Amino acid sequence: MLVHICCAVDSHYFLQKLREDYPDERLIGFFYDPNIHPYSEYRLRLLEVERSCRQLGIELIEGPYDAKAWFDAVRGLENEPEKGRRCAVCFDRRFEVSAAKAAELGEKSFTSTLLTSPKKSLPQLRTEGERLGEKYGITFCAPDYRKASGTQEQNRLAKEAKLYRQDYCGCLYGLTIQRSEQKKFADELQVPISGQIQPESIEERLALYKQRLDLEEEGHDYHIVKERFLNWRLEWGLLRVGKVPVPAHILPYSTLKRAFTRGRIDGKIGPLAWLNRDEVKFTTLNEYNRLTGRNYPSVTALIFDPPPFSEEVTFRKSLLPSPYDLSTLLVVETLPKQKIELSMKAHCFEDVRERMILIN
Incomplete structure (x- = not known):
């Protein structure tokens, strides 16, 4: 089964549940998310997915970061709200590429960790997944792992594994709208021409989580703590x-x-x-x-x-x-x-x- 992966917080729980419910399936992770902006945030989320899959013993394939094609696909939908038409196009595109990859690999089924995200519409995801499953002659598996306190268990496992938790869905437009509603400056989109790493920038986070990998490889224990600052x-x-x-x-x-x-x-x-x-x-x-x-x-x-x-x-x-x-x-x-x-x-x-x- 090919498993489209959006982020480590969702996939770490989702993959373990799949392994329990489909013990005879060989799971293959597929990180295809050209919607994630900026690119440094994409690299950070991929880094965490690689770590999670390594811990779980899951093979992982990285899809192309074809961001231009994604921008072309959602042109005209820039101001759509979360769960609106832009999100539907975004799901469609990622599911289409995932279904095609599953068929290319000879897999008989595919699914997506988006199904476990509490901010996504489960009926919307199921409808599109089933449509593409029919198109490519494969089965779309759509288990509901949110029910029976699944979301709470997902959060517990993410905290236990010390996973990076992003605070926006991924795309430039969703981030801009979210920060505007929060009346917050979208500093994630600010990169100085010098390339200097700024405090609490995505680049600083990426460096920190790379350092975490080095510490783990060397057998050191650590805590990641938060601090409020100016x-x-x-x-x-x-x-x-x-x-x-x-x-x-x-x-x-x-x-x-x-x-x-x-x-x-x-x-x-x-x-x-x-x-x-x-x-x-x-x-x-x-x-x-x-x-x-x-x-x-x-x-x-x-x-x-x-x-x-x-x-x-x-x-x-x-x-x-x-x-x-x-x-x-x-x-x-x-x-x-x-x-x-x-x-x-x-x-x-x-x-x-x-x-x-x-x-x-």
Whole structure:
């Protein structure tokens, strides 16, 4: 039996139930989910499915990440709600490819872990699965593992296995709508041009769960705990000196009351200078290199290849020792002598991140 897999939280429970109810079947996992965006989130969910299948002794096949075809399929349905027409098209496409893969492998049946997801419509999934089963001459198995406290058991097993739990279904449109309803900034879609790993970004989570695999291979025990913290994302920023754009590196936790300010350098003490309004502060690249032990040849080089986020926070604290200071702090080649114009949009917001604690 080919089992289409959407995520490890669903599959870890679903595969064990299938093994109990179909003891004579050879189960093959099929991870086909081009709906998952961004790609780093796709890699993270695949990483967890690989770990789960390895623990359960299930063969796993990764399907193609044909995201463009998925976007083409749902064009015009971007604003549909959860369980709406976009979801139906999404299920249809993944089921179609799964059924075709099952037939290609010579399997007589196929199913999907989507059946156990509490956010999916079971009748909708069954109808489409049965239609495609008839088309490809195979059986669609649609057990209801949600009943009899199945969802609670699924959550218990996921917690026991320390599985990564995503907090959105997967696609770009569902995520955008969900964050809008929650009145939350969709930071999952923000990736800096530098490639720097941001706090509680999908890239940070991916690194953490890869580290978890290394710890398990080495026989170490650990806990993954959550912590509440103040997060930050920069959407965009532009510094003009005398109407001319100049390179400027914006340090983490820089905020501006409005999206625009202007003024002149009003004073300087040591490595820190400040504008005559809106709490904007400056330091030079030479001071940055001196205090961080780096050797950047230019601000542009710093912009596109900054040090780790934590190191930049440490540098910020060396100039602005208060942990509550959210003033804008910029690194420039030389302190401007002409009139300055700064346009910037940044977000500071409460967030929750995961942290690894090694036990032995």
